[in-house]
Amino acid sequence: MIFSSYSFLLFLAIVFSGYYILNLTGQSKFAKVWLVLSSFYFYAQGSLSFLPFFIFTVFYNYVIGTLLVREKSTIKRKLLFGLGLAENIALLGYFKYSDFFIENFNFVFKTNLDLLHLALPIGISFFTFQLIAYIVDCYRGETKEYSLINYLLFITFFPQLIVGPIIHHKDVVPQFENKNNLKFNKHNIMLGLFIFSLGCAKKVMIADPLTHFAQAYFNDVNSGGLFMALFSSLSYTFSYYFDLSGYADMAIGLGLFFNINLPQNFNSPYKSRNFRDYWRRWHMSLSKFLSDYVFRSVYKSGAGSVRFYGAVMTTFLVSGFWHGAGWRFVLWGGINGIFVCMVHFMTRKNWSLPTALAWFLTFVGIVGTRIIFVANSTHEAFFVMKKMVNITVYNGWAKSAILSELWHFTVDNVYVLSLLFLSMIIAFFFKNTKEITEKFDASYKFAFATGALIILSLFQMSNVADFLYFQF
Numbered sequence: 001m002i003f004s005s006y007s008f009l010l011f012l013a014i015v016f017s018g019y020y021i022l023n024l025t026g027q028s029k030f031a032k033v034w035l036v037l038s039s040f041y042f043y044a045q046g047s048l049s050f051l052p053f054f055i056f057t058v059f060y061n062y063v064i065g066t067l068l069v070r071e072k073s074t075i076k077r078k079l080l081f082g083l084g085l086a087e088n089i090a091l092l093g094y095f096k097y098s099d100f101f102i103e104n105f106n107f108v109f110k111t112n113l114d115l116l117h118l119a120l121p122i123g124i125s126f127f128t129f130q131l132i133a134y135i136v137d138c139y140r141g142e143t144k145e146y147s148l149i150n151y152l153l154f155i156t157f158f159p160q161l162i163v164g165p166i167i168h169h170k171d172v173v174p175q176f177e178n179k180n181n182l183k184f185n186k187h188n189i190m191l192g193l194f195i196f197s198l199g200c201a202k203k204v205m206i207a208d209p210l211t212h213f214a215q216a217y218f219n220d221v222n223s224g225g226l227f228m229a230l231f232s233s234l235s236y237t238f239s240y241y242f243d244l245s246g247y248a249d250m251a252i253g254l255g256l257f258f259n260i261n262l263p264q265n266f267n268s269p270y271k272s273r274n275f276r277d278y279w280r281r282w283h284m285s286l287s288k289f290l291s292d293y294v295f296r297s298v299y300k301s302g303a304g305s306v307r308f309y310g311a312v313m314t315t316f317l318v319s320g321f322w323h324g325a326g327w328r329f330v331l332w333g334g335i336n337g338i339f340v341c342m343v344h345f346m347t348r349k350n351w352s353l354p355t356a357l358a359w360f361l362t363f364v365g366i367v368g369t370r371i372i373f374v375a376n377s378t379h380e381a382f383f384v385m386k387k388m389v390n391i392t393v394y395n396g397w398a399k400s401a402i403l404s405e406l407w408h409f410t411v412d413n414v415y416v417l418s419l420l421f422l423s424m425i426i427a428f429f430f431k432n433t434k435e436i437t438e439k440f441d442a443s444y445k446f447a448f449a450t451g452a453l454i455i456l457s458l459f460q461m462s463n464v465a466d467f468l469y470f471q472f
Helices: 006-024 028-046 048-070 074-109 124-140 148-156 169-177 186-218 226-257 275-281 284-298 305-323 327-348 355-374 378-389 399-412 414-429 433-437 444-458
Strands: none
Touching: 006 028, 006 226, 028 048, 028 148, 048 074, 048 124, 048 148, 074 124, 124 148, 124 169, 124 284, 124 305, 148 169, 186 226, 186 414, 186 433, 186 444, 226 355, 226 378, 226 399, 226 414, 226 433, 275 284, 275 327, 275 355, 284 305, 305 327, 327 355, 327 378, 355 378, 399 414
């Protein structure tokens, strides 16, 4: 069920009404149960066949986590932790990485084992990370025993269940425990509706058209020339940003409907002047998880430069493999890791580049790594890059021919290129959602903006596409 769809808006109206009716009649426990059951129903609309596994892993991890909090024996705690970690990794590994390992096994040992072709359960990468963080913190003694209903809300809360933001139990469970958050809060509803409208507009009015344009080319990279490769790559670069940040905005807005503050996930990442800054601004909840549970598990303060750079590379290789079951995702993660290591090295040497040059090189790197991310294979990714940078193509073209080719390409794709230009202006020069909402008030200005964005989005919902991160 897509947030930017008519069916979801009907679902939201029913869930929202039922939740507050139960709270207003003093049935707060049933209101929470209603929200959990609604979230399970929401999940079933995207991955019905996986629902039994999802229910099992949610309850299994609660039992393991609760036993870890209560258990005092070191040996038993290690055993419980191993059982919890193994279940999460096994479930994710089976559904997401089985074919990857079979393909590589066949390649190395010259066998011919059949692939499983399993459908990827929606959201499995996201909720698995949340469950792992919960189990790790229980093992470390950094959390308390939660009630079953508040734990279930933490894992299943439908606004963030499918594509994040990845939430931490310490940030969210106390909000579900707070009785004041059960009350109807008009300001939060209005703010949530405004943020939701921003995200919805990002998704249906900008991201979807750019994605359709870029996908058409990347499905057949031999079908276009220099300009098609260049503008399709740029379109994917910006469609991913507006698609995922649009989802995050909608999730944050929906959370506020229920007085739950979800973490910000994007902070104008394309304004970054280096890759370290970029990864502090892009998919911030994922970056925080990887920093807390991967990087800090490998590197301890004072361990030395070699260990530090090794931890950075390990973190980004894990990030790449988390994103997809393929060597090009590992390559994507490795390249990002190298870029971040380069920034740290330059910082330690007190080397710096002019701001404009640093930003330009960073953005070129972002586009390049995005090509690797979206291409069907590593070979096709480098084919597209070569087509974009091969200046020998100009040798056989007169200047007038180049301009003529660009003119005809622009005329044929004027709508998409206009959207691409608009997306650049917004990403590079406008305030982001967090900055815009810092001055939110219940004025006619924000009410008009909310209404206009929702109405415009409603007209586009008949051709809505899946969120790009549904595949992860």
